[in-house]
Amino acid sequence: MKHQLSFVLIAFTLGLFACNETDNTNEEAVTGNAKIIVSIFNDGDPLELETRTYTNDAGNEYTVSEFKFYLSNVKLRNTSTGDLFIEPDSYHLVERSPESHVYEIEITNVPLATYNELEFAIGVDNAQNYSLDNIGALDPSNNMAWDWNTGYKFLLLEGRFTTQNQEQAGVVMHIGGDSNYRRLIMPLNQPVTVNSSNSTNFLIDVEVSQIFKDPTTIDFNENNVVMFDAISTKLSANYAKNAFTLRSVEN
């Protein structure tokens, strides 16, 4: 009897080693999943690449050939209870691809709680900005890194416009630098409770035209190439103000 018990024990131990898998099915889920679903618009319609001519507030006619930005450091918090979720390694490169104006960011392991505020940043924080041995969205081969000294482009928009002399010229907006790192805080109309059965989806709309206005109207005849110039701060102030809105939360 004693021998048989040890035999059973050995069998179990071997089994554990052999499989090396733990069975979690009986544990109660303590986290859920969320998504930030980013839709990119210009003048209220899905942003079109190359094919559609837009007019900005300065009256410049322009097209967009490429648009992408870093959405980073996602947080969910409850300003009443103090519950706070910080997504680890939270760097996402959101891009208007030729196929879709919608980009989905999946966020896992969100503690089950009720939240009333979403926070994220546009850009790459100082801690990661000058290290180019990064992986994932920050991998330098994503062509968003300048170099070791200057860090990342936080937001990139490239395209063409017609100058006041009716010439074709380029639009090159590469916004970066620590001073352009912008935190955005979005209070939720209704608190949302993250649960283990459904994904909680935050629908964010980006309106490209807002990059070029309010408070500072950008005239491409004066500023069609913006990189490190002082004007870059005006652009990031523009888009931090009104370009990103929380349309709704689905649960």
Place this chain on the structure above:
Amino acid sequence: MSDFLQRLGILFIFSALLIACDSTEEPSVSFPTAFDLEAEVPFYFGSNFEIPEDNPMTVEGIALGRMLFYEKKLSGDNSMSCGTCHQQSKAFTDGERFSKGIDGSLGRFNAMSLTNLLWNQKFFWNGRSTSLEEQALIPIEDPIEMHQSLDAAVAKLQNTPEYPEMFKKAFGDEIITAENIGKAIAQFERTLISSNSKYDQFLKGEYTPTALEQRGIDLFFTHPIAQAGLRGGNCGDCHTNVLTSGDLNGFNGFHNNGLDEDATLRDGLKTVTGKDADKGKFKAPTLRNIALTAPYMHDGRFNTLEEVLEHYDQHIRTSNTLDPLIIEASNEIRSPGDPVKLFLTPDEKEAIIAFMNMLTDEEFITNPKFSDPFKN
């Protein structure tokens, strides 16, 4: 009685464990040996690459791929292999403007260098292929290249003493297929990593660049802003990061670099996407080993790096799809109506060329693992 139940219980536990594990190996079947390619990749190249799940790297697959890469039986008259136009000593190019196929007809594109292909998702100058596996088979069948049907190529290999056994070792089946030919060549090509140039030694902290080289590095990666007094060669906008290769996301790494005007512009990427906005865009290749891969551009029109720099500096031709990053790059403040020019000084051009020479990797072009196994 209770003894019996306990024995039954133990049996039950064992059976359950067997079912649970369900991954027992059969020792009689020999599996190819996994090859750890990632161990060959320096950290600063990043990990933005994928090896297809259905074609894992194996020692046997790479060895087979190397044989096939240099195998002349893959051509219609047994006179050419991949290695004919992709010669190791020239960083896997052939030094010709256009390569000649087995029937003597000339191609329409310059043979591309095969370097650091892991960081590529689109192949050929116009991006018409989306995997190395697929790409590797196309020149075999192309009538102006190796001009042989895949069926004929498979039949020839099947009738050799050595290949059926090699395919069996690599893919578990001695019946040769075109698919497995593509997979093996792709595995070999993925090992063609160049990471011991002077520039790599600099990145690893093992080499201090000369003043000229350092100036070249800085200029290469800087987009000039004349208003701010920032001088640059504007190269790194397209030949990005330390890989000096195109953006690998989607077709972002394809550009119209001002070689021709609208009237004479070739379709390039438009052949693949059908979009007018993509006319005249070609793949920005890696500049690794660029000093060895003349002539330059998709049609091999420039014979020297000096000519290439003169093009970007003084001879950009405007067209509807000319890259905005080229239009908007100058080291002199431009007035409306001025032509697109970079205005680098002779010293700056010399520095950029010094940097490009740093990208030559002697170890890569002499590495016996990449050499022709039929020439030993």
